[in-house]
Amino acid sequence: MDLHGVTALEPAGPVLDGTAPTAPGDVWLAGGTWLFSEPQPAARRLLDLTTLGWVPLSVDDDGALRVAATCTVEQLTRWQAAPPLVGQCADAFLAGWKVQGVATVGGNLVTALPAAPMVSLFAALDGVAQLWAPTGAGGVVRRQLPVAELVTGDHATALAPGELVREVVVPASSLAARTAFRRASLTPLGRSASLVVGRLDVGTGGGGELVVTVTAATRAPLQLRWPSSSSLVEAGGPDAAAAAVDSAVDGSEPRRTWHDDVHGHPAWRRAMALAQTADVVRELLA
Structure with a gap:
């Protein structure tokens, strides 16, 4: 895709250190696999983050893992200590290995597709996005936001104008946790229509916290938490977890709305997500 409105490609450093001003139409560039895939009529200048x-x-x-926004999916999957969930989410990409060698973690997050696999991965692992916004006076304003809250809807995020994702930090406890993964799509290699991850943190006695994260089926990540595996068993186990997800999706906000597009009808997504929730909980409690 030729971006006819773009008039400049420049390193991002001068804007971040305040030696160059921001301008209307500035767009942060990392891998560019989505940016160059469709028209960007508002883009005027590309600021290349890979030069940093x-x-x-x-x-x-x-033991916390720091993943730069410019880290490619391929680099993440080749990390020797990567938990199984990393590979499972990478395989959920609607993209071949060539794209995964260029597509970046940050780009996938801020594109904010309901089926974005890096959103599924880092939301499920309680990843926290470190956000930067240049002040124009030689500094940046920094803030933190959980990835599960960064994505607020289909192609919608909580980023302020001009703000970017610097990195994602994943706590060591999430990396050490047991996970269970389920994914459904209309075709074997199609875009995810429902992706559910269950995570059981390491604990003692009644077990650690149990977290269920639903993506793709909902317009934004939906998370439910139980303080321990034993507390969920007492509440009714897998069926109770599925019922909790069902009651949480009430249409009051994007993360509580079943997604509807050509990749799956909302009623079918709901059925798959509830069945997958029960499955991942059953696997973690086994």
Whole structure:
């Protein structure tokens, strides 16, 4: 796709350090796999984030994983310590290996498709997005937002104008947790119509926190939490978890609305998501 309105491609550094001003039509560029896939009539200048040399992956002393926004999907999947969920979500991409070698974690997050697999991954692992907004005076305003709250609807995010994702931080406890994964689509290689991840954190006695994250079936990530596996068993187990998801989707906001597009009817997505919820909970409780 030729972006006829774009008049400049420049490094992002000068805008972030305040030596160059922002301008209407500025667009942050990372991998560009979505940006160049369809018309962008408002874009005038592309600010290349890949010129900043951010380290793709690093692990803190406490075991937390830091994933730069410019980290490609391929780099993430090749991380030797990656939990199984990383590969499962990467395989949910409606893209071949060539695209995964260019597509970035940050780009997939901010594109904010209901079926975005990096949204599914980092929401399920309680990833926290580190957000930057240039002040124009040589600094940036920093804030944090859980990935599950960053995406607010189909192609909608909580990003302020000019704000960007710097990195995502995943706590060590989530990386060490047990996970269960279920995905459904209308065709074997089609876009996800429902993707449910169950996560059971390491705990003692009655077990750690149990978290169910629903994406693709809803317009924005939906999460339900139980303080322990034993508390969910007492509440009714897998059937109770599915009922809780069903009651949470009440249409009051995007994350509580079944998604509707050519990749799946809302009623079918609902049926698949509820069955998958019961399945992932059953697997984690086994």
